[in-house]
Ligand SMILES: Nc1ncnc2c1ncn2[C@@H]1O[C@H](COP(=O)(O)OP(=O)(O)O)[C@@H](O)[C@H]1O
Ligand SMILES: O=C(O)C1=C[C@@H](OP(=O)(O)O)[C@@H](O)[C@H](O)C1
């Protein structure tokens with residue numbers, strides 16, 4: 001059984017929540033599910049939780065309540081999920097656009113940014129109709145714009161940045177595990193041993 005890397009100390013408290021962030025198509029849902037399966041912890045996808053709770057699809061929420069309505073539900077869901085112990089959370093790509101969400105995530109868990117270049121994001125999402133923000137004339141350009149706007153925000157929030165464009169989801173999981181182990185070792189080194 002793999003070692004429990006989910007133990008992360010932030011100040012006084014033990015944090016056991018891992019939050020994946022990154023653009024649409026970065027692999028948050030796919031990689032997050034696999035990571036949770038390997039670590040034997042619960043997996044929650046923020047979008048899927050919202051869909052389960054409302055009973056309608058993400059495009060329908062956007063249609064009825066607009067993006068603002070969706071963002072309110074997203075904040076509420078992140079707030080709830082990130083309080084659960086031993087959990088991997090896959091967020092939606094736009095979660096970092098709200099300052100409240102950024103502060104919430106950074107304070108509640110280890111935040112991992114799956115960074116994938118726009119061209120690959122486009123290839124991975126081009127046939128998907130479930131992402132309302134990409135249902136435009138030029139989705140490739142839209143992805144590039146969103147990437148430019150959001151990449152600094154992802155970096156601001158993330159404890160770890162992973163190159164998510166090279167290798168299959170299994171490889172991504174191992175890269176995250178290795179990076180977390182290094183992070184834990186660094187934290188331990190920088191933590192003075194109280195007498
Ligand atoms: N590392 C990867 N290599 C190749 N394809 C991937 C990888 N990660 C995800 N995918 C594929 O890309 C698409 C988008 O993945 P998804 O997990 O839904 O991304 P996100 O949740 O970040 O939007 C899916 O079809 C998925 O199978
Ligand atoms: O980037 C975004 O603003 C969004 C990303 C989607 O999730 P994925 O990143 O899992 O595709 C979903 O939350 C919604 O369509 C909005």
Ligand SMILES: [Mg+2]
Pocket residue numbers: 028029030045047090091092
């Ligand atoms: Mg997803």
